Amino acid sequence: MKHKVLRNLSYGMYVVGAKDEKENGCIVNTVVQITSDPAVISVSINHDNYTNELIKKTKKFSVSILGEQVDPKIIGTFGYQSGRDLNKYENIETEDLSGLPVLKDSCGTMICRVINIVETTTHTIFLGEVISSTEGNMDQPMTYRYYHEVLKGKSPKNAPTYVEESTPKKTVWKCKVCGYEVEMDELPSDYRCPICGQPITAFERIEK
Ligand SMILES: Cc1cc2nc3c(=O)[nH]c(=O)nc-3n(C[C@H](O)[C@H](O)[C@H](O)COP(=O)(O)O)c2cc1C
Known part of the structure; x- marks a missing residue:
């Protein structure tokens, strides 16, 4: 198999959040719209991520769409540290949407209720129906390519696109x-x- 071809797939950049006793979230590049009516999206989250555990428990998750102007420290905090070790939302400006935290500065936010779960060897694919959404105050969504080529960012092992x-x-x-x-x-x-x-x-x- 020519693994390199996978690098030509396009993605965006998101914070997926969940909340049980504690609120937590992680960076993902794997949010995809599946259907329009009803609005259903999917996200792929590593079995080891604390966010995965919280979504399985609560059957709900939030998505904040990152803009190009996002503070890179949000990517550092949410993408490279685990919520098992710290409160990631401390010192981050958030808003409450249907009981879940979303970023105050974003290109839009959504709350989803989990309608199906597919397990793969390393990641869980959550299918979520969008139950509420906001439009956000940033207008240029960050692509995965922008993150790599302009911000010179990397992807950690838990990202499905890690090489x-x-x-x-x-x-x-x-x-x-x-x-x-x-x-x-x-x-x-x-x-x-x-x-x-x-x-x-x-x-x-x-x-x-
Ligand atoms: C650019 C980027 C993309 C990522 N994409 C994903 C992804 O799609 N799925 C995933 O499970 N982890 C992804 N990660 C890794 C998680 O954000 C990371 O493992 C995080 O620390 C997990 O936090 P948690 O344990 O608090 O849930 C990505 C990280 C970065 C920086």
Whole structure:
């Protein structure tokens, strides 16, 4: 199989949220509209994600569509850390939509009730009927390609689109928290990771 062809599939960028005793969410690139009437969408979430556990328990999830102007720290917090270890929504501006948290700044939000679940080896596919939605205050949705090519972001192992990196050919500094990589001989002392805000002590040099 030519795995590389999968990289030509297009995606957006989203925060999928859920709430039990605790509210939590994670970054996904796998929200897809399935039908229009009724409005049904799907999302693929790794078995290890805390968000997966919460959605299975509550049968409800929220989707916030990320805009290009989103604060990259939202991607760092929601995409590279687990809600089992921290409250991701602390210090993030949210609104309540039908009892679930959605981002205040987004290209739109939705609340879905789970109508079906499909299990695969690593991920659960949740089918959700949209029961409420808002239009959002940002007008340019972020694509997965924009995240990679403009923000220079990476995808962690739990993302369905994760691929093993090939051997690096240049001097690259990698953030140990979020995986962000920057090509530079030396990092300036006041450098901070543009995705998760960590200082240079969180970076490791990847040898050529
Ligand atoms: C760009 C990007 C895309 C991602 N896409 C997905 C996805 O579609 N499905 C998934 O399960 N995880 C995806 N992830 C990984 C989760 O966001 C990540 O594992 C998160 O830390 C899980 O948090 P939780 O344990 O609090 O649910 C993605 C992460 C990034 C940065």
